[in-house]
Amino acid sequence: MRKLLLAAALALGLGAGWAEARTVRWAASGDPNTMDPHSQNVGTVTMVLQQIYDTLIARDQELGLAPGLATRWEQVEPTRWRFWLRDGVKFHEGQAFTADDVVFSVTRAQQPTSNYAIYVDTIERSVQVEPLVVDVITRVPDPILPNKIASLMIMSRSWSEAHNSTRPQNTRNREEMYTTRNTNGTGAFRLQSREPDVRTVMVRNTDWWGWNEPSSREANVTEIIYRPISSDATRIAALLSGEVDFVLDPPLQDLNRLRAAPNIKVVEGPEVRTIFLAMDVHRDELLYSDVRGRNPLKDLRVRQALYQAIDIQAIHRTTMRGQSVVTGTFFPPQVNGYSREEDVRLPYDQARARALLAEAGYPNGFEITLDCPNNRYINDEQICQAIVAMWARVGVRARLNAMPLAPFFAKIQRDDTSIYLLGWGVPTLDALYSFQSLLRSRDGGQGNGIWNYGRYSNPRMDQLIEIMTNQSGAPRDAAIREALRIYREDIPHIPLHHQMIPWAMRSNLTIPHMANNQPYFRWARMN
Amino acid sequence: MFAFIISRILQAVPVMLTVALISFAMFAYVGDPVAIMLGQDFTEAQRDQLVRDLGLDQPFWVQFATFIGHAAQGEFGLSYRLSRPVAELIAERAPATLELAFTAAALALLIGVPMGVYTGLYRHSWLSRFFLTFSLIGVSLPTFLIGILLILVFAVWLGWLPSFGRGDTVNLGWWTTGFLTVSGLKALVLPAITLGLFQLTLIMRLVRAEMMEVLRTDYIKFARARGLPNRVVHFGHALKNTLVPVITIVGLQLGAIIAFAIVTETVFQWPGMGLLFIQSVGAADIPVMSAYLMLIALVFVTINLIVDLLYYAVDPRLRIGRGKGGH
Numbered sequence: 001m002r003k004l005l006l007a008a009a010l011a012l013g014l015g016a017g018w019a020e021a022r023t024v025r026w027a028a029s030g031d032p033n034t035m036d037p038h039s040q041n042v043g044t045v046t047m048v049l050q051q052i053y054d055t056l057i058a059r060d061q062e063l064g065l066a067p068g069l070a071t072r073w074e075q076v077e078p079t080r081w082r083f084w085l086r087d088g089v090k091f092h093e094g095q096a097f098t099a100d101d102v103v104f105s106v107t108r109a110q111q112p113t114s115n116y117a118i119y120v121d122t123i124e125r126s127v128q129v130e131p132l133v134v135d136v137i138t139r140v141p142d143p144i145l146p147n148k149i150a151s152l153m154i155m156s157r158s159w160s161e162a163h164n165s166t167r168p169q170n171t172r173n174r175e176e177m178y179t180t181r182n183t184n185g186t187g188a189f190r191l192q193s194r195e196p197d198v199r200t201v202m203v204r205n206t207d208w209w210g211w212n213e214p215s216s217r218e219a220n221v222t223e224i225i226y227r228p229i230s231s232d233a234t235r236i237a238a239l240l241s242g243e244v245d246f247v248l249d250p251p252l253q254d255l256n257r258l259r260a261a262p263n264i265k266v267v268e269g270p271e272v273r274t275i276f277l278a279m280d281v282h283r284d285e286l287l288y289s290d291v292r293g294r295n296p297l298k299d300l301r302v303r304q305a306l307y308q309a310i311d312i313q314a315i316h317r318t319t320m321r322g323q324s325v326v327t328g329t330f331f332p333p334q335v336n337g338y339s340r341e342e343d344v345r346l347p348y349d350q351a352r353a354r355a356l357l358a359e360a361g362y363p364n365g366f367e368i369t370l371d372c373p374n375n376r377y378i379n380d381e382q383i384c385q386a387i388v389a390m391w392a393r394v395g396v397r398a399r400l401n402a403m404p405l406a407p408f409f410a411k412i413q414r415d416d417t418s419i420y421l422l423g424w425g426v427p428t429l430d431a432l433y434s435f436q437s438l439l440r441s442r443d444g445g446q447g448n449g450i451w452n453y454g455r456y457s458n459p460r461m462d463q464l465i466e467i468m469t470n471q472s473g474a475p476r477d478a479a480i481r482e483a484l485r486i487y488r489e490d491i492p493h494i495p496l497h498h499q500m501i502p503w504a505m506r507s508n509l510t511i512p513h514m515a516n517n518q519p520y521f522r523w524a525r526m527n
Numbered sequence: 528m529f530a531f532i533i534s535r536i537l538q539a540v541p542v543m544l545t546v547a548l549i550s551f552a553m554f555a556y557v558g559d560p561v562a563i564m565l566g567q568d569f570t571e572a573q574r575d576q577l578v579r580d581l582g583l584d585q586p587f588w589v590q591f592a593t594f595i596g597h598a599a600q601g602e603f604g605l606s607y608r609l610s611r612p613v614a615e616l617i618a619e620r621a622p623a624t625l626e627l628a629f630t631a632a633a634l635a636l637l638i639g640v641p642m643g644v645y646t647g648l649y650r651h652s653w654l655s656r657f658f659l660t661f662s663l664i665g666v667s668l669p670t671f672l673i674g675i676l677l678i679l680v681f682a683v684w685l686g687w688l689p690s691f692g693r694g695d696t697v698n699l700g701w702w703t704t705g706f707l708t709v710s711g712l713k714a715l716v717l718p719a720i721t722l723g724l725f726q727l728t729l730i731m732r733l734v735r736a737e738m739m740e741v742l743r744t745d746y747i748k749f750a751r752a753r754g755l756p757n758r759v760v761h762f763g764h765a766l767k768n769t770l771v772p773v774i775t776i777v778g779l780q781l782g783a784i785i786a787f788a789i790v791t792e793t794v795f796q797w798p799g800m801g802l803l804f805i806q807s808v809g810a811a812d813i814p815v816m817s818a819y820l821m822l823i824a825l826v827f828v829t830i831n832l833i834v835d836l837l838y839y840a841v842d843p844r845l846r847i848g849r850g851k852g853g854h
Contacts, residue, residue: 039610231795241682406560
């Protein structure tokens with residue numbers, strides 16, 4: 001009986017949803033570099049590939065964990081996670097999905113040519129227990145393994161072996177890999193054609209297991225045509241003229257115009273990305289300052305003065321046109337470990353900032369260069385300009401050095417900076433990722449302090465991060481809380497805001513806004 | 528003749544090497560491809576390994592020599608950004624740029640010459656004044672602004688033409704063409720006008736000036752004295768003599784059109800070589816950038832050579848000079 005009902009629902013679903021062709025024409029500024037699911041860990045790649053590939057654990061519309069290719073999972077031992085796999089799933093080219101494909105995909109993501117190593121860094125190996133049961137064995141207890149596994153796309157072993165693609169694409173080889181332009185996933189859409197930088201066409205995989213999930217029952221998109229349009233003005237023109245249905249990254253200055261346009265709507269939501277200033281708190285003399293013989297940023301009072309001199313509400317109102325969430329910490333509420341009590345800013349107070357500077361021995365301020373990207377985050381350069389002007393009012397003469405992202409990242413990654421603006425996203429949605437990369441001492445351990453270019457180092461912080469890495473439950477939560485308090489008191493960064501991301505689309509398209517800035521067309525409906 | 532060609536080709540070699548050197552040296556400032564390739568998560572060891580694999584730890588001159596050695600064999604390596612052979616990427620994009628460039632040049636020529644003739648002949652008519660005013664727009668407005676204005680009017684307001692892309696293309700072997708489909712032709716209109724407008728006004732003003740010059744010469748007076756009809760005098764005698772400098776300029780400008788299609792291609796998301804170049808700059812994709820700059824240098828060198836040869840064919844004085852053993 002249940003089967004019959006299911007079949008009826010299926011027939012109904014098919015009849016209602018997918019009888020007509022519903023094409024979504026989607027545009028954003030950048031094109032994916034590759035179609036390899038374990039090569040480049042960047043948003044432009046994932047936003048396309050997650051339509052095609054499934055993960056063991058999926059994300060729901062609130063970014064919580066949901067069954068994907070695994071129907072359930074459990075930490076059977078401290079270092080052993082067990083996954084029970086979905087039965088009857090087939091890859092787009094017909095191969096049956098089994099535990100062996102999971103074992104293969106984990107190994108593949110662990111190859112040195114993979115950019116996804118962060119998601120599998122604690123995994124020692126994975127083993128097939130039964131054809132549809134797989135165990136993942138970690139070197140140390142890993143409480144957040146499911147969060148990481150939720151980013152690992154599953155490939156077919158036989159397909160990858162047949163096409164000589166058992167390692168993620170490697171730019172160092174002088175050959176192109178098959179997976180650069182071909183895919184074979186189990187996901188809701190299959191890749192139909194791909195012309196890099198021109199057009200990527202995906203069509204509905206009618207056999208996808210998830211179409212009967214409640215969230216997808218209304219979904220009716222049968223085809224996705226993705227076309228990158230790098231010029232902001234052209235992208236918006238294409239939306240206004242009806243050549244495009246969905247724009248992932250409309251420029252802020254056009255939002256009001258888009259809202260006023262007929263048949264267009266703008267959907268806004270928070271993004272899991274926080275913008276902050278980080279400072280060189282390591283050197284005894286700053287590289288880019290007129291202060292000789294000492295580093296003013298090593299003095300907590302100076303950091304606090306720079307912090308309190310910033311009128312964050314003005315930046316929120318004017319620079320960001322209201323499209324930001326002001327914060328006193330460095331990851332947003334969607335991230336596990338966030339604490340409202342620790343998300344408190346030091347108040348904006350110019351008089352206090354001047355007093356603190358005087359107290360620290362800089363009554364006349366000092367000179368410093370602020371490094372800033374100009375094409376990476378929303379209004380990044382304008383934010384820096386505003387901050388430079390605000391600091392000038394308390395006597396700190398900052399020179400703005402705004403650069404495109406390529407030279408900017410090259411510069412800060414050489415530690416060649418005194419103070420810089422950075423935006424940080426948290427793909428695992430767990431606090432550890434941010435603490436480990438941004439605040440842990442750079443001791444050579446995998447992932448430790450790799451984005452800590454101010455070289456902040458605090459032994460207590462390191463201890464707490466160690467606890468976050470190895471322990472779960474209450475001790476871990478307590479460690480995160482304490483670390484957040486240290487962050488607030490020690491001011492290793494000057495936090496600014498969480499980014500808000502607007503999506504613009506034609507009014508007949510409905511798609512849930514996602515804080516990871518990824519459109520999931522499996523949930524989209526075109527009327 | 529043969530010796531002339533050989534000498535010109537030999538002269539081109541140092542030019543190409545200089546371009547290669549300058550572009551190669553410039554890349555030290557565009558950013559670190561390693562940072563972009565590694566993404567957000569990596570270890571120091573992975574970073575060092577990648578630097579070694581890419582050969583970026585070698586001294587500058589070694590890197591440069593390796594690059595030249597490979598380039599001479601047409602081997603530009605793999606794009607850092609797209610992980611595909613650079614030569615293949617450029618070959619894929621070349622048809623789009625070349626079709627756009629030739630359409631723009633043809634447009635400039637077919638509209639610019641008649642407009643130039645007309646304004647040269649009827650200097651004081653209101654239409655001439657209109658053309659001249661209009662040509663000021665073409666000369667003074669930057670390309671990207673013209674492109675955006677055209678998009679606003681013809682794509683957003685009127686909805687007649689697409690605002691971006693190349694439409695549907697047809698594969699003819701390795702060449703993809705947009706000339707054979709309606710959407711391809713429609714997509715070509717706005718970018719071609721944007722790209723060709725400056726050349727159009729340039730040609731118009733050049734033809735006009737030359738016409739006015741030639742019309743004052745004695746042989747035109749004699750032609751009129753012979754009682755030839757105006758049409759023959761204007762087009763048979765006058766225009767023919769103005770075309771020599773025009774052809775030269777058009778030839779040289781064709782190189783410029785191909786090279787400076789970058790802006791137009793970016794505005795219209797035209798999938799040509801210029802767009803590829805801009806995207807590569809953003810990702811510090813050195814192999815693509817260097818190959819593109821080398822190619823553009825080659826285009827200029829080749830066009831110069833052809834123009835020289837045309838002079839040689841057209842201008843008898845050059846040949847005589849050569850015959851006497853050099854100038």
